[in-house]
Amino acid sequence: MTFDVASKAQALDALSGRERAVAEKFAAGMTYREIGNALFIAPTTVRTHLAAIYEKLGVRTKIGLAACFAGASSAPARSLSGAPPVLAIFPIECLNSEERWRRFADGLSSDITIDLARYAGLPVIAFHTMKSLGSKPADFAADGKALGVTYFVSGQLRADDQRIRLTIELADAGNGVSLWSERYDRPIEDIFALQDSLTENVINVLAGSFGTLATVGRNAARRKPPASLRAYDFYLLAVEQHTTFSRAGNAEAIRLFSRALELDPTFANCWAELAYAYSVEACNGFGDDLLTSIENWRITAENALRLDPTDSCAHACLGNVRACLGDLEGAERAHRRALEYGSHHAGILPLLAGSKALVAGDPAEAIPLIERAMRLNPLAPPWYFGMQGRILFAAGRHREAVAALRRSSPESPDVLMFLALSHAAMGETAEAARAAARLRAEFPGFSVERFIAGYPVTNRDALLAIRHAAELANLP
Known part of the structure; x- marks a missing residue:
């Protein structure tokens, strides 16, 4: 079965959240057992999910499944005028000769790839594609141009019986110039918890409204003439204004998000952030009419979820607006979905913590959520x-x-x-x-x-x- 970008997004929309998680991990090269351990389900359940996934996607082989995810992100396809930068993650180079550390490095690379695609709102080249290329960062120029890659992440891992040392670097795919690097030095205790911890830290430093990728993107957008700004540029500039939480900043954010959506009405995460901006307008009295702010908030959150049912920010926004409309059971359901899809997303956890404390659910759960976001x-x-x-x-x-x-x-x-x-x-x-x-x-x-x-x-x-x-x- 041949997929273009639009048909990939349409086919993937047919999968449930759990099916998508299974499919992504299988396409990235994980075994039934590894997927089961990662998702806390039995290998036989993984096999059952894969049978349903193959049927829904109309594929018969793992190669066909992988083709659905190659170059596809969790967000729908966007128009050329609004296309965000494309990210590639090189398999982390293991400097140890032991096979267990090579497997650890591959697992870490796969997790970072999958989670960045899910939480950063960016197209990320599938891990199996990068692994099959076999190229090194130094000679990636031709492959990167063919794949349309804007930035790439590479890393090296060393380990002994006591510690793991991971170096991660973000570079410009066009010229190879390093844009950011970090070294993580951690004791070996629970190896699986360590893998999760390293993945989460890398994701949240790179992604999110204050992450390295957003900062690089905003700086580039500011250097462009206004007429050449794309939807993604307007989105990045809007998020920066939005997070000031001032009246003027929020109004400017709404204007910029709306401009981005004029260029690309399929930009799901932009609809979600616009919903969040309307929620800020509602509770802070920034708008002329509370009911109008709430209605705009509801419409934009629902638009986001029609385009991407896994958008954790949109679920968090929808939960609070449902509470505004008196549907507390609906609010709790939406908050649960937000946590399901955003449990590793540092930008979503504070929103959910505030909702636990003030809106619906158990306030005792709020403090651990905000503390986790800070970590x-x-x-x-x-x-x-x-x-x-x-x-x-x-x-x-x-x-x-x-x-x-x-x-x-x-x-x-x-x-x-x-x-x-x-x-x-x-x-x-x-x-x-x-x-x-x-x-x-x-x-x-x-x-x-x-x-x-x-x-x-x-x-x-x-x-x-x-x-x-x-x-x-x-x-x-």
């Missing part, structure tokens, strides 16, 4: 701390909440609100009054009840704590 992303941006602050406030840990909030964005009204609430809850009336005065002066359209309705705050204990502290702080 996964050593470049933790300011908004992580804003989310951590509101979670700690809901948990009654007000002193810690203040410390976290002071590391967040000073231009965000919800940060000022939770600062005032936390100080008021500790009886620090002067500090609470100063934060409340700033909130009234800088964000006259903001109110506690607007935040409660637009976030939304539906967990009973968090709702009572916010309203009680708001009275103490004399907040609007």
Whole structure:
């Protein structure tokens, strides 16, 4: 069966989330047993899934299955005008002669390839394709041009009985210039946990709104004339504005995301980020009408999931907007899906942690989620701390909440609100009054009840704590 880019995306859409995970790992060269261990299912269950996968994709061999994933990402195909850069991961070079370390290096390469394709929103050349090429980074120019590769990642691994040392480098495929490199030195304890830990760290340093790839892309976009910007360039610039969480930044983010979608309406992750921007508009009072913000939020989240049912950001956004509309059971279902698809995604975990603390679910689960996000992303941006602050406030840990909030964005009204609430809850009336005065002066359209309705705050204990502290702080 022959696949073009569009038919690949259509065929892969037929797979369930679990089937896709099995198919990706099998196409990358993993055995039934390895896949079973990775996904916590029996090898016989893997075999059953593969039979269904072959039938849905209309393929008969592993080569045919691999062809479906070659050059395909978890996002749908995009138009040429909006195509993001393409990434290739070289098989990590093992400098040990033992076969077990060669297998470890291959497993690590495969996991990084699969997870980057899933979480970075970038097309990533399939691992089996890169392995079959057999080329080295130094002589990759011709192969990279043929595959349309923009950046490549290479690495070396050394190991002994006590430690593993991994060096990872990101380079420009056009000229081979190194753009980023890092060395990881870890003790050998549980080898499988170590593999997961290394994979997660590499993914979250490279990917996400503050990752190396996004930074490189934004810097390149700023050097281009405005008329030559592609959808992906507008998307990167929009994410940067969005994460300021200021009124002006959020408005500019909505404009830039919308411009990207005019160029490429199939850009699923862009729809998800636009939904998130509308959610920020709703809870912070940045828009003229709350109901309009909520409706835009709902429509954009649903658009994202129609294009990519595995988008964890879209599921997180849909969960909160369902709570806004009174569907708490639907909210919890959406949050579970977000965690299923984004359990290793440092940018999604803070969103889910905030939802656990304030919206729906078990608030006790919120703190481990935000702590995991901080561990996964050593470049933790300011908004992580804003989310951590509101979670700690809901948990009654007000002193810690203040410390976290002071590391967040000073231009965000919800940060000022939770600062005032936390100080008021500790009886620090002067500090609470100063934060409340700033909130009234800088964000006259903001109110506690607007935040409660637009976030939304539906967990009973968090709702009572916010309203009680708001009275103490004399907040609007």
